[in-house]
Amino acid sequence: MGFVVFDRSWLRIFHPKGTPVEAKLYSILVNEDLKFILSGVMRGAPGQRKVTVAALQFSCSDSALENVDTAERMVRAAHAKGANIVLLQELFEGYYFCQAQREDFFRRASPYKDHPTIIRMQVLAKELGVVIPVSFFEEANNAHYNSVAVIDADGADLGLYRKSHIPDGPGYQEKFYFNPGDTGFKVFDTKFAKIGIAICWDQWFPEAARAMVLQGAEILFYPTAIGSEPQDQNLDSRDHWTRVMQGHAGANLVPLVASNRVGKETIQTEHGDSTITFYGNSFIAGPQGEILAQADDKEEAVLTAEFDLEKIKGQRHSWGIFRDRRPDLYKVLLTYDGKKI
Numbered sequence: 001m002g003f004v005v006f007d008r009s010w011l012r013i014f015h016p017k018g019t020p021v022e023a024k025l026y027s028i029l030v031n032e033d034l035k036f037i038l039s040g041v042m043r044g045a046p047g048q049r050k051v052t053v054a055a056l057q058f059s060c061s062d063s064a065l066e067n068v069d070t071a072e073r074m075v076r077a078a079h080a081k082g083a084n085i086v087l088l089q090e091l092f093e094g095y096y097f098c099q100a101q102r103e104d105f106f107r108r109a110s111p112y113k114d115h116p117t118i119i120r121m122q123v124l125a126k127e128l129g130v131v132i133p134v135s136f137f138e139e140a141n142n143a144h145y146n147s148v149a150v151i152d153a154d155g156a157d158l159g160l161y162r163k164s165h166i167p168d169g170p171g172y173q174e175k176f177y178f179n180p181g182d183t184g185f186k187v188f189d190t191k192f193a194k195i196g197i198a199i200c201w202d203q204w205f206p207e208a209a210r211a212m213v214l215q216g217a218e219i220l221f222y223p224t225a226i227g228s229e230p231q232d233q234n235l236d237s238r239d240h241w242t243r244v245m246q247g248h249a250g251a252n253l254v255p256l257v258a259s260n261r262v263g264k265e266t267i268q269t270e271h272g273d274s275t276i277t278f279y280g281n282s283f284i285a286g287p288q289g290e291i292l293a294q295a296d297d298k299e300e301a302v303l304t305a306e307f308d309l310e311k312i313k314g315q316r317h318s319w320g321i322f323r324d325r326r327p328d329l330y331k332v333l334l335t336y337d338g339k340k341i
Contacts, residue, residue: 101270228277242294
């Protein structure tokens with residue numbers, strides 16, 4: 001019996017006697033969907049599932065049009081660097097408005113369906129063949145969410161994640177605007193990888209990262225808006241913020257991508273002006289928690305890194321952390337006070 005060898009332009013069927021019968025199928029194989037299916041035949045072999053991820057970092061104005069234009073420019077720059085999955089920062093359409101509790105800021109929310117920024121990113125994703133998670137302020141009847149829509153490389157909307165953990169503190173008064181997310185932690189099966197998306201404050205909770213990887217996430221993505229603390233200018237969380245997520249990557253043996261904004265933003269509050277200087281430091285970590293690329297605290301940046309997901313999968317399985325888990329002993333995690341239930 002014969003066997004089949006696939007490449008991008010030829011399908012060759014070799015007979016036992018060694019006489020090749022070659023069919024030139026280039027005109028068919030230029031179809032991206034078919035090429036993707038054929039490449040999937042080889043997924044079991046190391047080195048055949050390479051994906052390049054990108055983290056974007058930029059300062060925001062308070063003009064949605066300007067910011068979406070910037071986002072598109074930077075997605076294109078990431079694509080030019082070979083990126084397959086491109087992460088934009090949290091709530092990038094405008095200033096981080098949660099410094100204040102203002103009724104008028106609810107007008108910044110829009111319904112998920114027919115959201116103009118999501119539609120624009122769908123067109124861009126399809127044109128470039130990239131995956132784009134899109135953060136936005138969602139209005140759902142009388143509820144409001146801090147949400148991400150995941151756009152696949154063909155422009156299809158794969159669904160929605162709503163931020164689960166909602167902070168409330170000086171400068172970060174999100175509970176005034178956002179309901180707690182009701183989607184649960186989700187994994188999105190994109191063209192290039194199964195990805196988990198969580199949002200900003202979610203990144204401080206190891207349970208969220210583990211829940212996504214248990215469901216098959218191969219890469220974790222965290223769009224973020226974090227910086228100085230208005231009540232204490234001496235408090236700088238950037239190193240703590242980074243190390244926590246490095247821990248998520250290392251504890252789950254998956255790459256992790258975090259995208260944060262930069263720049264100084266001042267919002268008028270009921271008590272006067274409030275200012276946050278966002279510290280950027282967007283980064284990409286490898287499956288051992290190692291930093292592979294990191295931005296500074298001032299400049300816009302397009303960070304990229306390539307991963308061999310099949311190789312990482314083998315490392316994750318052989319390390320034994322998912323084999324040796326004891327879910328029967330973790331019921332205490334379902335409590336607030338650590339007491340048995």
